Amino acid sequence: MNEADDRIRVGRVSGVYGVKGWVRVFSETAPRAAITEFPQLWMQHGSDWRLVEVEGGRGHGQGVVMKFHEAADRDGAHRLIGAELAIERAWLPPAEDGAYYWADLLGMAVENNDGAVLGTISGFIETGANDVLVVQGDRERLIPWVRDQYVLDVDLEARRVRVDWDPEF
Incomplete structure (x- = not known):
């Protein structure tokens, strides 16, 4: 350990x-x-x-x-x-279903629906409306943490977040 x-x-x-x-x-x-x-x-x-x-x-x-x-x-x-x-x-108490501690998401791979790897989660920004994922890859991407719209799936075991996000953005 x-x-x-x-x-x-x-x-x-x-x-x-x-x-x-x-x-x-x-x-x-x-x-x-x-x-x-x-x-x-x-x-x-x-x-x-x-x-x-x-x-x-x-x-x-x-x-x-x-x-x-x-x-x-x-x-x-x-x-x-x-x-x-x-x-x-x-x-810490266990996270509720569908909720995550930010610390558990740091370093996770982020890929879009087409399987393109966008980078890894390096941080978060609190905006008041929606939290924003900071994804470091070939460049920095800011992806709103909006479940079922941009954030489609979080797989803690595989350490992967799947998003609906165009790699050009």
């Missing part, structure tokens, strides 16, 4: 907040404050990962602030800036 493969990145420490060890966190969860619901997070600073205790957290404006056991004061919080935050895949 490769432990790094079983971790899903959920954010990073982006700054300090106050003088009591709180930090600003750029959260990649939806909603953003969901990152604060985990009692522990994996933290990577440099090449080392360690499990850290979450003492508190809350949404703050459009961002998130959190308190980790490792940071008792502003100096301790400052040392955490830049640290990546992750959870274990096993900590």
Whole structure:
């Protein structure tokens, strides 16, 4: 088992907040404050990962602030800036039928109805209306995540997404 493969990145420490060890966190969860619901997070600073205790957290404006056991004061919080935050895949509830965690789709091959490989999923864009797949291949393609219109089939076992998309677009 490769432990790094079983971790899903959920954010990073982006700054300090106050003088009591709180930090600003750029959260990649939806909603953003969901990152604060985990009692522990994996933290990577440099090449080392360690499990850290979450003492508190809350949404703050459009961002998130959190308190980790490792940071008792502003100096301790400052040392955490830049640290990546992750959870274990096993900590997530199973996705509902027809729903997927974005982390499970990253790296999947994308092909159209004619079997033309368009590339692999490198990311997602939240637009408010429909999420958008970012597909890297011979060039970058942005494909709306609209089931049964553009996204026809997701095969998690084969690691493939089939789309109704002209390779010229």
